Each structure stands twice: as structure tokens, then as C-alpha cells.
Amino acid sequence: MKNAMSPAKKARFKAILDATTRLLVEKPTASMSEIAEYAGVGVATLHRYVESREKLMLHLGHQAIQLVSETIEEIPADEENDETYISQLVEALVPLGDKIYFLGHDASVYYNKELEAAYEKLRTPVKQVIQRLQEKGEFSQAVSSEWILNVLDSLLFLTWQQVREGHIAEKSAASLVLNTFYHGFKASGRK
Amino acid sequence: MKNAMSPAKKARFKAILDATTRLLVEKPTASMSEIAEYAGVGVATLHRYVESREKLMLHLGHQAIQLVSETIEEIPADEENDETYISQLVEALVPLGDKIYFLGHDASVYYNKELEAAYEKLRTPVKQVIQRLQEKGEFSQAVSSEWILNVLDSLLFLTWQQVREGHIAEKSAASLVLNTFYHGFKASGRK
DNA sequence: ATCAAATGATAGATCTATCTATCGATTTTA
DNA sequence: TAAAATCGATAGATAGATCTATCATTTGAT
Numbered sequence: 001m002k003n004a005m006s007p008a009k010k011a012r013f014k015a016i017l018d019a020t021t022r023l024l025v026e027k028p029t030a031s032m033s034e035i036a037e038y039a040g041v042g043v044a045t046l047h048r049y050v051e052s053r054e055k056l057m058l059h060l061g062h063q064a065i066q067l068v069s070e071t072i073e074e075i076p077a078d079e080e081n082d083e084t085y086i087s088q089l090v091e092a093l094v095p096l097g098d099k100i101y102f103l104g105h106d107a108s109v110y111y112n113k114e115l116e117a118a119y120e121k122l123r124t125p126v127k128q129v130i131q132r133l134q135e136k137g138e139f140s141q142a143v144s145s146e147w148i149l150n151v152l153d154s155l156l157f158l159t160w161q162q163v164r165e166g167h168i169a170e171k172s173a174a175s176l177v178l179n180t181f182y183h184g185f186k187a188s189g190r191k
Numbered sequence: 192m193k194n195a196m197s198p199a200k201k202a203r204f205k206a207i208l209d210a211t212t213r214l215l216v217e218k219p220t221a222s223m224s225e226i227a228e229y230a231g232v233g234v235a236t237l238h239r240y241v242e243s244r245e246k247l248m249l250h251l252g253h254q255a256i257q258l259v260s261e262t263i264e265e266i267p268a269d270e271e272n273d274e275t276y277i278s279q280l281v282e283a284l285v286p287l288g289d290k291i292y293f294l295g296h297d298a299s300v301y302y303n304k305e306l307e308a309a310y311e312k313l314r315t316p317v318k319q320v321i322q323r324l325q326e327k328g329e330f331s332q333a334v335s336s337e338w339i340l341n342v343l344d345s346l347l348f349l350t351w352q353q354v355r356e357g358h359i360a361e362k363s364a365a366s367l368v369l370n371t372f373y374h375g376f377k378a379s380g381r382k
Numbered sequence: 383a384t385c386a387a388a389t390g391a392t393a394g395a396t397c398t399a400t401c402t403a404t405c406g407a408t409t410t411t412a
Numbered sequence: 413t414a415a416a417a418t419c420g421a422t423a424g425a426t427a428g429a430t431c432t433a434t435c436a437t438t439t440g441a442t
């Protein structure tokens with residue numbers, strides 16, 4: 001599906017990608033036949049849209065990157081907004097968990113150079129805000145911004161898993177992440 | 192390999208399991224042939240030790256559970272030691288990352304009921320210490336002990352990845368985890 | 383030194399997944 | 413409504429992985 005698609009086909013393609021996402025979250029090893037069935041489409045048709053399983057995965061990867069990119073870009077990242085940036089980011093990203101899932105957990109996505117580069121590019125604006133917050137003294141300067149961002153990533157992923165498995169209410173997820181991220185678990189008022 | 196093995200065979204079996212661990216960390220999709228080659232053993236011999244790929248994975252899972260169990264049991268978990276328990280735990284578990292890797296990341300391990308139960312059992316003593324620390328007011332009581340433990344797990348795994356990729360020095364790993372876990376990233380002295 | 387156990391190499395049986403080819407039916411579009 | 417595009421179903425070609433069978437060779441305990 002390299003060529004331009006009609007709007008109708010584009011919508012159908014998107015429906016296939018979304019169905020694939022939903023299925024793979026439940027069963028990461030699903031075969032192309034299972035994916036086709038789940039998407040309500042014949043195997044042949046599935047292959048008319050994506051030329052291989054690997055390409056399908058890469059589509060999902062790009063979709064995720066695109067989605068997260070747009071989400072991040074919508075959050076103002078100038079110096080006046082640094083203080084609220086992180087919480088806005090967390091609020092916005094928690095619901096995207098399933099789409100982001102593949103970025104870190106499918107082999108054919110994880111080891112792709114192009115996607116790896118796009119992922120790194122995605123992180124830079126966030127990292128810059130973190131660095132400014134460190135310089136302003138809002139965040140600890142004892143650790144690298146890279147580490148802080150990685151922890152944020154991990155927390156987001158953990159949270160999404162917990163929400164998905166029904167262990168955490170979706171509403172309380174963001175504040176849980178933020179509290180943990182900001183203060184850890186040591187009770188305040190103690191050394 | 193259900194029957195008892197001679198000490199020599201037992202050692203060879205252990206060598207195979209260790210080699211498998213090392214390879215799968217680098218290449219999670221490695222085939223049985225690749226595993227055999229990497230372990231310096233013929234495919235036939237590999238199958239003389241494990242009857243299937245899935246059983247091999249379960250062996251690795253059990254190995255990991257066993258290792259973590261022993262490690263946890265060595266840390267005194269009575270009330271007087273609660274304050275130092277977590278740091279001792281982190282120090283001891285960071286180096287075991289590769290062995291633990293499979294517990295959370297291989298499908299045939301992750302979806303096995305027996306291992307799932309063993310994993311849950313593994314967590315209870317740690318969870319109890321966390322609960323006592325919460326009751327003593329050392330840890331925040333605003334969140335569940337389950338969440339605290341999950342975050343600790345995530346941090347341990349993230350750290351092990353970062354050490355493996357050379358982004359964090361092994362020596363500094365444990366204190367990084369502990370600091371993050373205790374205090375988060377908000378600079379102290381701020382609200 | 384001998385003999386049973388264990389091994390490696392190889393070939394192959396079996397299975398499963400991916401992808402293609404074909405064709406009649408359905409839908410879209412002009 | 414007629415032509416073109418797209419579809420689902422199916423069968424099959426290809427490929428790769430798992431596991432087994434066989435046999436000559438090596439290892440190791442006595």
C-alpha cells in the first residue's frame with residue numbers, strides 16, 4: 001500500500017490497524033490469519049493492504065509515533081509553562097497506552113533503525129523541559145534528564161498495564177503517576 | 192530430563208540454561224538451532240536435555256523464580272529490619288536482571304499458571320514489609336502496597352536494561368533506584 | 383583397555399505461518 | 413445500469429522451525 005489511497009480505503013486501512021492493535025495487546029503472537037479474522041477481513045485482503053507482517057508492525061510503530069508526536073506538540077513547551085508541562089503530558093499520554101505498547105514491545109518495531117530514530121526525536125522536547133526544570137531547581141539535579149525521562153516512560157507503561165488489567169481506575173491513573181514521579185514513596189516529613 | 196541426573200549432567204544442563212539466558216537477552220527470537228550452537232551443543236543433544244522449546248522457557252522461568260526466592264529469603268524480614276530491607280533487596284536484585292528478564296518478557300513463561308502463582312508467592316514477603324513500613328509511617332499510605340511493589344519492579348527492570356546498554360554504571364545502579372523510589376524527582380524543600 | 387553412556391552431525395518427518403494466485407461474488411463509481 | 417475495483421474464500425507454494433531417528437565417534441568410569 002505505498003500508493004495513494006482513496007478516502008474510503010484509507011478509513012478501512014485505519015480500521016484494520018486499530019483492530020490489529022486491539023488484538024495484539026491481548027495476544028502478541030497472533031498470526032496474520034487471526035489478525036484478518038479479528039479485523040473482519042480475509043487474509044488475502046489483509047495482504048492487499050500490507051505486504052508483510054513486518055510491514056504491518058512498522059505501520060503500527062509509525063502510527064504510535066505519530067500519535068504521541070501530535071499529543072506532545074499540543075502541549076506548550078515554553079519556559080512559562082514548564083511547571084505544568086509534566087502533568088499535562090502524563091494526563092494526555094496515559095490513554096494512549098495501547099497504541100504506544102508496540103514501540104517498546106514488538107521485536108520488529110524495536111529493532112528498526114528508522115523508528116528508533118523517530119522515537120529518540122520524540123523524546124527531545126520532553127527532555128528539554130526536564131532539563132529546564134532541573135536548572136530552575138524544581139527537579140533534582142543529582143540525576144540525568146535521561147534517567148528521569150526513562151523513569152517517566154516506565155511509570156506510564158506500568159500504569160497503562162495496570163489500568164488495562166483493571167487494577168487501577170483510569171481516572172486515578174494520572175495522579176498516581178505524577179505523585180510517584182514527583183515524590184516517590186517515602187512519607188513526607190521524614191528524613 | 193525428568194529423571195535424576197548425574198552431577199556432571201546437571202552441570203552441563205546448567206551451562207545450557209545459562210547460555211540460553213545470555214543468548215535470549217540479546218535475541219529473544221533465537222531458534223532452538225541457534226540456542227544449541229550458542230551453547231556449543233548439537234540440536235539433538237539440546238533436545239535430550241529439554242523436550243521442547245516451551246519446556247526450556249519454563250526451566251528458565253523456574254530458574255529465575257528460584258534465584259530470586261533464595262535472594263529474598265536471605266534478607267531478614269522481621270520488624271526491626273524493615274528500614275534497611277528495601278535497600279538490601281535492591282542491592283541484591285539489580286545484578287540478577289538477566290535471569291529475571293524472562294519472568295516478565297517471554298510469552299510462554301508469562302502466561303503459565305504455575306509460574307504466575309510462584310511469582311505472586313515471591314512477592315508476598317516483600318509486600319508485607321512494604322505494608323509494615325506504611326503502617327509505621329515510613330512509606331506513604333495514600334497508595335496501595337501493590338502499586339509500590341509494582342513500581343519497584345519496574346524500576347529494577349529499567350535499571351538493569353540501562354546497565355546492560357552501558358548507560359548506567361553498575362555500581363551506581365542501586366542507589367539510583369533507591370533514590371528515585373524514595374523521593375522521586377521533585378527537588379526537596381519544594382512543595 | 384574396555385564398554386556403556388553420551389555426543390555431534392545429518393537427514394528428514396511434521397507442523398505452522400507467511401504470502402500468492404485464482405475466481406466468483408459484491409460493492410463502488412461513473 | 414454497466415464497467416471497474418474490491419472483496420472473501422480457498423487452495424497451494426514456500427519457508428522456517430521444532431522435534432526425531434540414526435549412526436559413527438568421543439568420553440568417562442571402572
